[in-house]
Amino acid sequence: MNQQAFDAGKAALQRGDVPEAVRQLSAAKGPGEVSGAVDHQLGNCFMRMGRYADAARCYADALQDRSYGHAGALACNRGRALLAANRPQEAVASLTMAVKDEGYPTPYKAYLALGDAYKRLGNVREAGVAYRSAAIDENNPNPSAALRELGGSFMQMGRAVDAVEAYRTALDFSQPLGGQNAIYGDLGLAYVAANRMSEAVDAFAHATADGSYQLRPEVQAAYDAAQKAVRAIQGGGPSETDAFLAAAGYGAGVDPLDPTGATGEFMPSPEDTGFFSVTEAELVEQDRHDRKIRRKHKHRGLKAFLILLLLLVLVAGALGLAFYRGYGWPMQDSVVESLFSANASGGDVTPYLAAGVSDEQRAQIQTLLPTTVSSVGVSDVTRSMTSSQLTATATLPAGGAQQYHVTLVRDGIGWKVSSVEVAYASRTEDSTTVSPDSSVGTSTGTISSTTTSN
Known part of the structure; x- marks a missing residue:
């Protein structure tokens, strides 16, 4: 390392000549040389110049010099540079490394930056954890800033009561007139979210007491709403519900238990209700009547009918599908087997033949079938x-x-035979029942319900 250039660079940085400091510090290190001290100072220069990506690179180079140390400070600076360069995910990794360095004397700085990085990523819960760690760091000279950020995290998570406690604790650690107005404004918002309107009005009043703090539009709207709610409570005026009922005609002179005014009393008379004159038998009968009505209301009979109807529809659909696909009763194989059995036993084959089969065709079919x-x-x-x-x-x-x-x-739903063809193993010809077919390798004799081959 060129010590003379390094000292010149530090001196230039101290007097505010940042470009000269960068020039001298860049000359203090040779090509490929690792120097944590030089890169650390270069990173600080680039941060002042707003060149955050270059600053992050220099801090990363400084971390390569194990002999230099200061790993926590370098990792924290690198994380803050990455966050400024809009690279929050990388910043989280670097800042996490910083808070793990037990020798780092000011971890609250890394925790504050880590909370900002998590908030940038939309991870409100982890941001709150980081802000809490920054607030409880005993080396943190200003825990109120971390507590205020913690309160904001609680508000985003919908935990208004916890936010109230965080803001109140921030007030305890803040200096009077040193940012307390902004904390009071945030505290007022938390009170409104927690539906504690009187305390919200007090907090907003503290925030604007000296006139130096201007409420944001959304904060001013919350302040106005809180004041309106407090005035309604203190004035004893009717609530919005009461006003709505009054507009509908339900005035104060109407007894909700006796809207017709028949009894002339606030509570109906027992004699008017008839309850105390009812006998036990009448109560039992009334209970039986009520149970019957409840059973009717359950529609058990209708449910059973609908279930039965659904089952019938399913069965009909299945039968229709079977009919369409050629099934029936009796089945085709059963009819054919019965036809052969009846002919072999000398019985009548007519029940197994179609209605269109003539007597002559029936005789020819019987001739074809084996005896x-x-x-x-x-x-x-x-x-x-x-x-x-x-x-x-x-x-x-x-x-x-x-x-x-x-x-x-x-x-119908069954089957009947309409024709029979005999398949022969050789090309022989039957003069009455067999007609030769030259297109196939076997000869067949055919009997059908419409034509007869001779």
Whole structure:
């Protein structure tokens, strides 16, 4: 470090020549040299010049010199510079480091700046904590300033009673005529917020007693409101509620317990009410009547009806959806199995056929169906609302199996067979029931309700 330049810079700073001090101090340190003393003084110069970002940088450089010490003061100065440079978040970090330095003799300075930084960030609670710490610092020569800020934090948090106590304590630590007027003005606002109007008027009167303090517009409005409230209380005039009732026609001559004036007394006579002449039986009967009315008012029957109606709607909706998607009773597979069983046993197959199937077509269907069958399996069911198709596989007693393509039509909520096609494994032709189909690899015979293939 160039000691001569450093001393010249300090001397220039002491006589107020800040630009010369900056020039000399900048020359006192070589490139890359770390010097806490030089950077500390440079930071002070930049603060005086309003170059807050440069000041924060110099204080940060000074903190790099561990041998210099003064970490608390440097961190506090850096935090205040960052706050002045409108960088409150960084200021909080630096000021927090300052208050953690146990060797820092004046932590109240850092706490005050920390409260301002938190307030700038909108964190009123933490700001209040910082102001309280500044107020109780025994090295703080003017705790009233911190207490006033603490009261403002309480007001922002809606704690008017706590704000009153903070302002009153600030008055105890403040010097007479040394800022007390402003504190009294804030105290008046706190009293108004706490609905203590008489004390608010006294506080505002103290604030304006010597005429040197001008109330802000919002404070003046609060003062006027407090004076009006006190005059209304002291004058014994009617409240706003009483005035409203009087305007509605409820004057002082009307007894609220006897608005018609039938009894002519303030309290109705027991004889007029009839209460003392009621027998126990009448009371029991009246109670039974009241319970019946209450039960009716609960609308239990209506609730039960609505619940039942809702259930019916849900069931109807589910059934409608099933009908639309091709379900019914009996189902398609049940009808087909019954058709095969009836034909194999020599029974009547008419109940399982659609109404449009003629006698000739019914006979042809019976001819197609096997006369003996061990079991019938159903697969490939295609459902729609009005028609369905499926494949029926009949297992014969001899061990073979024959497949049939069956078409069904809707019959009410159930199904009836309208046509049967026999699927053959080879291309053979039945002269009465089978019509060849050259477009597929099997031959089929078809019987439907409208045409007959020969």
